[in-house]
Amino acid sequence: xxxxxxxxxxxxxxxxxxxxxxxVLTIFVFLSGLFFRSILAQVLQMxxxxxLQAQQLGPRAMDMPGMITRGFLSTMSVILLFVxxxxxxxxxxxxxxxxxxxxxxxAPLTDLQVVLGKFFAGVTFFLILLLTxxxxxxxxxxxxxxxxxxxxxxxxxxxxxxxxLIAIGLFISTLTENQIIAAVLxxxxxxxLWLVDVLANNADSTTGKAVLTYLSIISHLDDFMxxxxxxxxxxxxxxxxxxxxxxxxxxxxxxxxxx
Amino acid sequence: MITxxxxxxxxxxxxxxxxxxxxxxxxxxxxxxGPNGAGKTTTMRIIxxxxxxxxxxxxxxxxxxxxxxIDVRRRIGYxxxxxxxxxxxxxxxxxxxxxxxxxxxxxKIDLEIQRVMERASITDVADRIIAKLSKGYKQRVGLAxxxxxxxxxxxxxEPTIGxxxxxxxxxxxxxxxxxxxHTVVLSTHILPEVEQTCHRVxxxxxxxxxxxxxxxxxxxxxxxxxxxxxxxxxPAPEITSKLKAMPGVIxxxxxxxNDGRHRFQIEGELKKDIRSDLxxxxxxxxxxxxxxxxxxxxxxDIFLKLTTAEERE
Numbered sequence: 184x185x186x187x188x189x190x191x192x193x194x195x196x197x198x199x200x201x202x203x204x205x206x207v208l209t210i211f212v213f214l215s216g217l218f219f220r221s222i223l224a225q226v227l228q229m230x231x232x233x234x235l236q237a238q239q240l241g242p243r244a245m246d247m248p249g250m251i252t253r254g255f256l257s258t259m260s261v262i263l264l265f266v267x268x269x270x271x272x273x274x275x276x277x278x279x280x281x282x283x284x285x286x287x288x289x290a291p292l293t294d295l296q297v298v299l300g301k302f303f304a305g306v307t308f309f310l311i312l313l314l315t316x317x318x319x320x321x322x323x324x325x326x327x328x329x330x331x332x333x334x335x336x337x338x339x340x341x342x343x344x345x346x347x348l349i350a351i352g353l354f355i356s357t358l359t360e361n362q363i364i365a366a367v368l369x370x371x372x373x374x375x376l377w378l379v380d381v382l383a384n385n386a387d388s389t390t391g392k393a394v395l396t397y398l399s400i401i402s403h404l405d406d407f408m409x410x411x412x413x414x415x416x417x418x419x420x421x422x423x424x425x426x427x428x429x430x431x432x433x434x435x436x437x438x439x440x441x442x
Numbered sequence: 443m444i445t446x447x448x449x450x451x452x453x454x455x456x457x458x459x460x461x462x463x464x465x466x467x468x469x470x471x472x473x474x475x476g477p478n479g480a481g482k483t484t485t486m487r488i489i490x491x492x493x494x495x496x497x498x499x500x501x502x503x504x505x506x507x508x509x510x511x512i513d514v515r516r517r518i519g520y521x522x523x524x525x526x527x528x529x530x531x532x533x534x535x536x537x538x539x540x541x542x543x544x545x546x547x548x549x550k551i552d553l554e555i556q557r558v559m560e561r562a563s564i565t566d567v568a569d570r571i572i573a574k575l576s577k578g579y580k581q582r583v584g585l586a587x588x589x590x591x592x593x594x595x596x597x598x599x600e601p602t603i604g605x606x607x608x609x610x611x612x613x614x615x616x617x618x619x620x621x622x623x624h625t626v627v628l629s630t631h632i633l634p635e636v637e638q639t640c641h642r643v644x645x646x647x648x649x650x651x652x653x654x655x656x657x658x659x660x661x662x663x664x665x666x667x668x669x670x671x672x673x674x675x676x677p678a679p680e681i682t683s684k685l686k687a688m689p690g691v692i693x694x695x696x697x698x699x700n701d702g703r704h705r706f707q708i709e710g711e712l713k714k715d716i717r718s719d720l721x722x723x724x725x726x727x728x729x730x731x732x733x734x735x736x737x738x739x740x741x742x743d744i745f746l747k748l749t750t751a752e753e754r755e
Contacts, residue, residue, distance in 0.1 A: 189542035193528070200530045286526035286587070289490040290543045291515040439493050441453070 186292050190300025191307060194274070198308055207269050207308075212315050214262050215255075219319040222254040248329030252320065253408050256337040259316060260404055263345060264377065268369035270308055271352025272362045274301045275435075280360040284438070294435045298353070298428060305349040313341065333410030340407025343420035347400065348373055350427030357434040376400035443468045443595060443625040444489065448698055449498035451484050458484040459649040461498070461705070463698040466642075468594075469622045473640030473657075474629035481649040482629040483523055486597050489627070490520045502595055516545070519593040523600050525584025529573035533564060533583055536572060537590060544591045554590060562586035563612065578609040585613065596620060598628040602635065614639050651697065652737055653707075668710035669737040670717060675703045676729030682706070688723060690716045703732055 198204040230247055237243060278284040287297050323329050352369040359365050380402050383395035396402050400423070403416040444466040451458045459481035466472045474482050487493040489500050491511045500507040502514045528536055537555045546554050559565045562582040567575060572583060581604060588596055601617065602610045617639055620626055630636060636643045637657045645653040645660070652671070653660065674681055678696055685694045685708060692709040699705065710716045717734060724731045 186543050186545070189539060193531075193539050196535075197528070197530060281526070281529070282522060282524040283526040283528055285487075285492055285520075285522045286540070287543070289492045289515055289518070289520045289522075290540075291512050291545055292543055293512065 186296050187300045191304045194304030195307060207266055211266055211312050215316055218258040219255050222251055226250045248323050248327045249333060252329055252334050256341060257408050259341055260344060264373055267348040268352055268366040270305050271349055271356055271369060272366035274353055275356040276359050276362050276365045294432060298431050302353055309345045309349060336407045336410050336412050340404050344404055347420045347423040350424040354427045354431040357431055443503060445501045447499050448700055449488060450496050452496045457649055461698050461700045462651055464644050464654055466625055466627055468625055471621045471626040471640045473636035473643040474627060475636050475643050476646040477631055480646045482646060483599055486599050490518055490597050491515050517593050517595050519588035519596045521584050521588040521598045521601055525580055527572050527580060527583060532569050532571055534568050537586060540587045540590050546591050558586040558589040561589055577604045581605055594624060596624050596626045600630060601628055670708045671735045671737050672706045673703050673733035674724055674729050674731055678704045688719060690714045
């Protein structure tokens with residue numbers, strides 16, 4: 184356990200010594216703020232419209248804070264698609280390039296400890312990113328009283344989604360010595376997992392459609408955003424994460440064989 | 443302390459080392475001498491558990507590298523050919539990280555860092571960023587890293603490469619002082635280096651061991667002693683005793699075996715070519731002869747490939 188913590192600590196230091204952490208944090212906070220503002224404006228406009236309609240058709244209930252958080256947290260999944268590869272690109276590729284992988288793999292650590300240390304380093308930084316989204320969400324709580332249930336499930340969904348993306352990026356960073364290639368490959372892979380959703384909409388057979396929808400990394404987020412907690416979605420993200428972590432572990436093993 | 447038996451490593455396109463066997467006694471400094479690409483780094487990487495072997499075994503302090511990798515790694519300090527440094531860290535920060543992953547108890551970490559920094563004479567750069575250090579300092583930070591946790595075995599891959607003569611001298615003195623308490627295996631392609639620091643030398647060329655001896659004996663051999671390597675299929679004890687009884691043969695050692703074929707190192711009297719006699723003996727006894735090689739000849743070839751140009755202090 185102490186070994187894993189040491190790896191996490193070193194990795195986080197490396198994030199914050201290099202400009203990567205600051206660039207990623209700045210862009211993430213800026214973009215999420217921008218999206219929040221535009222979603223807020225949209226929802227307010229809809230509220231105004233419905234008020235006008237209410238004069239003719241009678242009053243209608245509308246969960247404005249809920250709409251805002253749902254819209255805002257859904258867009259987070261898009262931003263994370265771009266941001267996550269930047270967090271994971273260097274995790275193993277840099278070690279390979281500099282030869283420090285030889286230190287890690289000859290220290291009295293198991294390969295699993297090394298993989299978990301790297302994984303949780305990425306996870307820790309991701310949690311910091313998620314924490315920053317509480318700035319806009321906090322304002323909602325300050326000026327309105329949103330239902331906390333859907334917000335919590337939405338965060339749980341984002342968390343699971345993020346864990347899966349980190350595991351995928353981690354695996355890809357074991358494949359190359361080049362950070363840029365790792366980032367582009369991770370981005371491409373995640374993009375493909377996104378786009379199967381589009382393919383699903385165009386699928387002819389119903390089974391094909393069902394399979395493709397199930398494989399889509401984004402279709403499983405919808406229910407979380409609506410406040411629905413379903414085991415099948417949780418299992419999907421967890422298995423995606425575990426498969427990617429297993430591949431990472433195997434990849435390190437093959438790295439040893441090939442030298 | 444270290445027993446290497448019939449170690450073989452095959453990569454997709456080439457065999458890096460083949461049937462390498464040798465032993466290192468406790469407190470000994472063993473030099474691993476060979477031209478670039480001879481298989482020194484591969485052998486060291488297998489001993490440290492970085493890389494599994496295709497065949498053969500390595501035991502360190504009784505533990506098998508493949509079966510008890512963690513026990514073995516706990517006993518080894520390893521300096522790879524390129525020191526594994528995190529350039530953005532300070533020297534102290536880096537050594538603290540290494541101490542943590544090596545499992546040095548928390549309360550002893552500061553003392554341990556102080557100890558290895560003094561040992562490697564890098565106390566004056568303790569708080570500097572590693573990226574800004576000179577090559578000599580970087581190499582010594584790498585060495586300090588290997589010393590953390592005071593492991594009984596040190597594996598040093600080309601520890602003096604890229605250093606200036608004064609630093610080379612310091613590192614060699616440091617290694618010599620480590621002997622006794624530590625078992626050291628160091629690789630080099632510089633001939634005078636082994637003469638100055640090592641108790642025993644393993645010479646390796648194109649993946650095979652061609653000689654194991656003290657530096658003095660190797661020098662003596664270069665001056666004309668006869669040594670023949672043979673690979674024979676047959677009963678090893680009988681072969682040894684029969685060959686030993688032959689005229690002109692001084693001594694016979696087994697240096698490894700593979701699939702019932704044994705490799706022998708035969709010492710012959712000076713200026714006497716015993717090769718045809720040996721071949722005849724093998725045939726008459728009905729054993730299978732797979733290889734017969736005069737080592738004195740090939741040793742000279744290898745020594746020619748080695749850097750001998752280094753200036754003597």
